[in-house]
Amino acid sequence: MSAGTDTTTRPAEPAEAVGSRRGLLRVWGPGLIVMLADTDAGCLVTAAQSGASWGYALLIPQLLLIPILFMVQEITVRLGIVTGKGHGLLIREHFGRGWGYLSAGTLLLSSIGALLTEFAGIAGVGELFGVSRWFTIPVATVLLLAVALLGRYRRAERIGILVGLGELAFIVAMVLAGPKLGDIVSGATSIPLNQPGYVYLLAANIGAVIMPWMIFYQQTAVVEKGLTVAALPRERRDTAFGAVLTQVIMIAVIVTLAATVFTHGLKPTLNTVGDIANAVTPFLGGMPAKVLIGAAVLGGGLVAALVVSLAGSWGVADVMGWKHSLNSRIDRSSWKFYTVYALAHILGAVVVLSAVDLVTLAVDVEVMNALLLPIVLGFLLALEVKALPKEHAMRGAYRWTVWILCGIVMAFGLYMVPVSLLPH
Template identity: 45%
Template sequence: MMPSVSIRSSRLRLMAAAVGPGLVVMLADTEAGSVITAAQSGAQWGYRLLLLQFLIIPLLYTTQELSIRLGLGTGKGFGELVRQRFGRGIALLSLATLVLSCFGALVTELSGLAGVGQLFGVPLWETIGVLVVLIFAMVCSGSYHGVERVAICLGLFGVAFIAVAWNAHPDPRQIAAQWYQMPLHDSSYLYLVAANLGTSVMPWTVFYQQSALIDKGLGARHLKAARIETLLGATLCQILTAAVVIAAAACFNRSDASFTLTNVPQLADAFTASLGQTVGRVVFAMGLAGGALVATIVVCLTVAWGVGEATGRRHSLEQHPTEAPWFYAAFAAMLLGAGALVGSGVNLVELSIFTGVVNALLLPAVLGLLYWLARTQLTGAFRLQGGYARVVGVVFGLASLTGLFCGVGGLWN
């Protein structure tokens, strides 16, 4: 009895030690852009994009599982591996893709948080100004210590969307009728398919999890626990996103509204019809702001790690601003640019969805590079090989082709 108890205790300790990076990145994946895109999907197409949310789970898991293999198998971040394998030029090109993705993420998070401010009558520029100052202050004083707990607590606010979907009272018959309907001939439908893909699998999620595993000091013995955590996180992420689709479809279809969303308060009004004005807005604000805040934390850390790895200076975030002025100046410029774009009066819903479409168009480069590294830079049990490698290749190929086809088709028309 004692050996079995000791084994179970050891497994629990490994699981507890590994919990953090996978759950944080999956909660960050349920960010403002994902919520806005899912809400638009339900508002325009009812339940016709609901099946897609569950089809994304295998793609999301296999992507992040490869980042786990690379992180634990090499002890190096994604940017560092690219630099050592392909040279400084390709590393900087990969970094440019990362920065573009992170800039888009910052724009969508600021958009979502600004929309939450609008719910409670706070002017757009005031919200943006406060957020820019707070985010930059966090980056200047931040490290990985303690970030996980804060991020997980904030991210779990997204569970509020399940309550919103439940109170929307969706019609099971309508869900069944629309479940398999996929009007691929319609460019607006293709556009939202691409946006849903691009707000689920993003370059910064790959960079973050791999670097977070290393920064936390995890090793090969944590591989199984990290995989389990990531699978559970990916499933939770897509359940929350599906809940947003269901809530939007039920609310808009019930009121026979066929219009598209133009702002976050409009979205909140539709979602809170069954919860009451005060309670509904608070619940919705918690769900949207929680995901946006945890994604902001993750994006800030990702930029720091990515810039450091690609340039050979790891963990830039832990350096004082006087020790790495080049990094902090670049990040401040990106943050100010994102704030200015959000505060310019551009349609925040359209901007968030467009960012997702851009990420979908980047999928072939991101997934292709990830797959190549997992096939060539790992050895032993960590190496991607055999039947699983072929399965991952098929999943990545289908996702890349879908992202390109739907993204180009949606933008073209």
């Protein structure tokens, strides 16, 4: 089924998809996988840099971002389920092809930057265990191509979630790091907003939480999965659970580095996954550090590479009017979509094989995401008003809360335009 299909043509979701445990598994997935992808290799590295440089000072912002993240993605859920159309297609239909191209442009910028960080992270994990990136990157590329080209959406989603759960290894690392509650409380309540370096990383963390490709992905994913309005409550819970989980992982990364590297006054150079593992090795042990850091970054990198490339390909196909469903075989009508998906991985692999500074790239990409937020969230809020019927639109205090919080995030993104140009 194409994401551009009208809701009236979609097959009804089986009754079990709404009212049973088996139904829970049928409905849940889009929110969880997009949130696991949200905590990708770049985000994990950004969080590690945050904990190593500023201790616990970025914990409160991570907590405050949970409701904002949920509210943003919940709108995409309603847009997708109620209209049966992808994000790019709705923008094109309601605002014209020119605005559709603009939205696709922001999506491509975000997706390309993210995909590079994923491949760089995967390469770093291999090198952590002495495996050349000339082996890990081609293997990862082939696997990611196979997941999309040889499977259906539900199968790709399940594989992505299973792989992404490797990120939970950072929770184990946090426990082994032995953080002290007193240090966490005192450090978290000290927020140095007068420091450009802190503000820059704050922007990077905001960009690491709300990313343009997440909106495009989840809206099309609920359509690909064939969810109907009856599934809305459970898909909201799927999204809420994922929003909490992704921030718990980010917090675990920050606490791990803060309790070890920052607390002991170390100033390590964090340019690779190996650098991060080496930084915590004196506190966790050599092999535990390698295994835990490696599992988390590999899991985050692989699930995000799948989600990011699908989001970018779906978004471009939406705007161009191409057929783009994983549930259909490659044919004359869908080959363009699959070609974009394949080229994204191949080009990303080639760039990363030329060697990339992962930490610098990751932080810069997340800051770029923050700068793009005014455009992305502006389109999302406008579509909520124009594309949803009254019975499914936001109402009352909740509506104002969402608009105010999104306005604050968009204002921060605009504020970061000049700040990002300053030395940090």
